[in-house]
Amino acid sequence: MAHAEAAAKFNENEAKVNWHDKALWFVRQKRDKQAHKVQGWEQLRDYASALKANVLSNLDSYLVQFEENAKKNGVIVHWAANAEEHNKIVHSILQKHNAKKIVKSKSMLTEECHLNPFLEANDIEVIDTDLGERIVQLAQEPPSHIVLPAIHKTKEEVDELFQEHLGTKPSGGNPEYLTREARKHLRSKFLQADAAITGVNFAVADTGGFVVCTNEGNADMGAHLAKVHIACMGMEKLIPQEKHLGIFLRLLARSATGQPITTYSSYFNKPEEGKEMHIIIVDNGRTEQLSREDFRRSLHCIRCGACMNTCPIYRRSGGHSYDATIPGPIGSILSPGKDLTKHSSLPFASTLCGSCSDVCPVKINIHEQLYKWRQIIVKEVPQPFVKKIVMKAAGSVLAKPKTYDFVGKSTRFMLKHTPKSLINSKINTWGHARDLPEVKGDNFEDWYKKRQKNE
Amino acid sequence: MSREAILKAVKANKPEALPLPDIDLSVFDEDINLIERFKENIEFVGGRLLEINGLDTIDAEIKALYPEASKIVSCMKESALGTVPVSKDTNPHTLEDIDLTIIKGNFAVAENGAVWVSDQEIVVRALPFITNDLILVVPKNAVYLHMHQVFDAISERERTFGTFISGPSKTADIEQCLVVGAHGAISLTVVLY
Numbered sequence: 161m162a163h164a165e166a167a168a169k170f171n172e173n174e175a176k177v178n179w180h181d182k183a184l185w186f187v188r189q190k191r192d193k194q195a196h197k198v199q200g201w202e203q204l205r206d207y208a209s210a211l212k213a214n215v216l217s218n219l220d221s222y223l224v225q226f227e228e229n230a231k232k233n234g235v236i237v238h239w240a241a242n243a244e245e246h247n248k249i250v251h252s253i254l255q256k257h258n259a260k261k262i263v264k265s266k267s268m269l270t271e272e273c274h275l276n277p278f279l280e281a282n283d284i285e286v287i288d289t290d291l292g293e294r295i296v297q298l299a300q301e302p303p304s305h306i307v308l309p310a311i312h313k314t315k316e317e318v319d320e321l322f323q324e325h326l327g328t329k330p331s332g333g334n335p336e337y338l339t340r341e342a343r344k345h346l347r348s349k350f351l352q353a354d355a356a357i358t359g360v361n362f363a364v365a366d367t368g369g370f371v372v373c374t375n376e377g378n379a380d381m382g383a384h385l386a387k388v389h390i391a392c393m394g395m396e397k398l399i400p401q402e403k404h405l406g407i408f409l410r411l412l413a414r415s416a417t418g419q420p421i422t423t424y425s426s427y428f429n430k431p432e433e434g435k436e437m438h439i440i441i442v443d444n445g446r447t448e449q450l451s452r453e454d455f456r457r458s459l460h461c462i463r464c465g466a467c468m469n470t471c472p473i474y475r476r477s478g479g480h481s482y483d484a485t486i487p488g489p490i491g492s493i494l495s496p497g498k499d500l501t502k503h504s505s506l507p508f509a510s511t512l513c514g515s516c517s518d519v520c521p522v523k524i525n526i527h528e529q530l531y532k533w534r535q536i537i538v539k540e541v542p543q544p545f546v547k548k549i550v551m552k553a554a555g556s557v558l559a560k561p562k563t564y565d566f567v568g569k570s571t572r573f574m575l576k577h578t579p580k581s582l583i584n585s586k587i588n589t590w591g592h593a594r595d596l597p598e599v600k601g602d603n604f605e606d607w608y609k610k611r612q613k614n615e
Numbered sequence: 616m617s618r619e620a621i622l623k624a625v626k627a628n629k630p631e632a633l634p635l636p637d638i639d640l641s642v643f644d645e646d647i648n649l650i651e652r653f654k655e656n657i658e659f660v661g662g663r664l665l666e667i668n669g670l671d672t673i674d675a676e677i678k679a680l681y682p683e684a685s686k687i688v689s690c691m692k693e694s695a696l697g698t699v700p701v702s703k704d705t706n707p708h709t710l711e712d713i714d715l716t717i718i719k720g721n722f723a724v725a726e727n728g729a730v731w732v733s734d735q736e737i738v739v740r741a742l743p744f745i746t747n748d749l750i751l752v753v754p755k756n757a758v759y760l761h762m763h764q765v766f767d768a769i770s771e772r773e774r775t776f777g778t779f780i781s782g783p784s785k786t787a788d789i790e791q792c793l794v795v796g797a798h799g800a801i802s803l804t805v806v807l808y
């Protein structure tokens with residue numbers, strides 16, 4: 161289903177969409193408040209971006225350095241070219257330890273690799289322990305946001321899910337009560353787990369260590385109680401030196417949720433005595449993205465979710481409408497690299513307003529990359545007839561200043577005089593829920609000329 | 616094994632080498648009252664700050680805050696409140712019903728209310744997470760302005776495991792309503808002395 165159709169479905173429940181929109185905008189505002197409090201915030205973003213660019217340009221040597229140091233620390237390092245290999249490696253580690261009960265903290269990478277269904281098919285219980293992820297796991301849905309996985313669920317829906325699966329009492333969706341019950345339920349899972357899987361927020365080349373950030377403490381509860389800890393990381397998670405963690409940890413939580421830092425930022429270097437620690441370094445399309453000059457900066461992403469919270473399309477269409485592991489603006493530049501035909505509508509799910517690029521802590525030029533994908537897609541993917549004609553016309557108009565001027569004038573004429581029946585007609589999907597704006601007076605050029613003449 | 620293939624592909628696909636940026640930390644300087652800023656932030660993240668003069672009265676202060684606590688782990692010699700002894704060999708599963716844990720931290724961060732603790736101070740890695748309530752005791756002169764300074768201060772340590780803790784565990788995954796006490800400690804008090 162194309163993004164616009166899926167978004168239309170999400171929009172059937174107007175009250176919910178409005179709530180979703182406002183809730184995410186509120187998170188965006190919290191981000192602004194925190195960012196403005198930091199002396200040198202823009203400098204931090206510049207450094208982070210330059211560091212990531214340096215990492216990508218030396219990725220092979222940093223990977224080898226990281227591996228070497230991790231091994232020295234007694235960590236077992238694995239390499240996976242794709243999702244299938246990743247899942248098999250996880251499974252073989254679990255088999256070796258006869259591990260049947262697994263707790264997993266948030267990791268978009270394991271979502272990307274569809275690890276849960278793979279392990280479940282092999283008779284292994286995997287429990288997602290982040291509360292939001294547990295909610296969507298019980299609902300048998302994918303997360304709809306990378307930081308707020310259950311942002312699309314109302315508290316009443318969570319109440320019903322918990323009644324059904326955890327045997328809670330009806331509470332009308334009392335968040336305190338439901339969280340307490342989840343704490344009890346998941347605590348028993350932590351205590352019984354044979355192995356813990358976590359993601360990786362940052363891997364440090366010069367120490368071989370890695371950092372995992374959570375607010376709930378679920379990554380630590382899992383990793384420190386179980387005998388085996390498996391950390392799964394996309395290869396772009398590397399940073400050069402430990403001191404650079406200062407830069408990234410200052411940016412991450414502020415950008416994500418408007419907190420000055422996550423509750424826990426845990427830095428793993430060596431396994432505890434008698435325990436095993438594994439790291440799986442995963443490619444799964446990343447080297448290919450690295451080869452695309454126009455799109456490689458998307459690999460700077462530290463998965464903070466800020467571009468989603470600020471995006472006017474995301475806020476009003478919901479994460480599921482993107483039908484991709486990573487939704488929102490950044491997902492819309494990552495997904496087409498994986499499957500251009502399946503995800504061809506995503507780069508069009510944007511107003512190109514540029515708000516995503518403005519908030520991105522690692523300064524990815526997201527909206528420019530969206531525009532670049534559009535150019536590739538109209539060439540390579542068959543387009544619906546109406547869109548094709550319109551794009552052609554628009555292209556030839558924008559290319560010629562004289563015609564642009566004429567079309568501009570006539571558009572303003574049309575805006576004033578087009579009958580409503582035409583705007584809200586069936587062919588023009590844009591007009592389904594919209595009216596054209598009221599036109600006041602001059603266009604910019606006329607206004608500017610008049611101003612120059614002091615009219 | 617995929618290692619060689621991946622490294623080969625990276626080598627072929629990576630852009631031309633770009634330098635490490637020169638990082639000028641002076642752009643982050645601020646002339647502020649560190650303890651005040653730390654207090655603002657610890658309260659913002661749902662924690663509590665207690666300022667005392669010296670460690671002589673610490674046990675009385677803690678008792679007043681947590682009168683009900685009975686299963687207590689103390690990881691600092693200045694506090695005699697501990698009722699459950701722990702060592703490197705303690706099975707973390709046995710700590711499931713600990714009421715209160717007292718840990719000494721050597722570094723606090725004004726800009727975000729976090730305290731750094733590592734294997735040396737926490738003894739058992741699961742302890743600061745599995746305990747119901749947590750107290751972190753930090754010297755007043757160990758409050759640093761920002762993360763860059765703290766990473767500099769801890770750069771010489773033995774690296775095993777360490778964590779920045781900023782406030783009690785929390786979640787907002789049910790309709791964005793903040794609930795304190797997710798999987799980790801339900802309350803956090805930082806004692807500055």
Ligand code: SF4
Nearest residue numbers: 461462464465467520
């Ligand atoms: S693209 Fe930037 S803003 Fe979006 S999730 Fe990644 S780091 Fe955050």
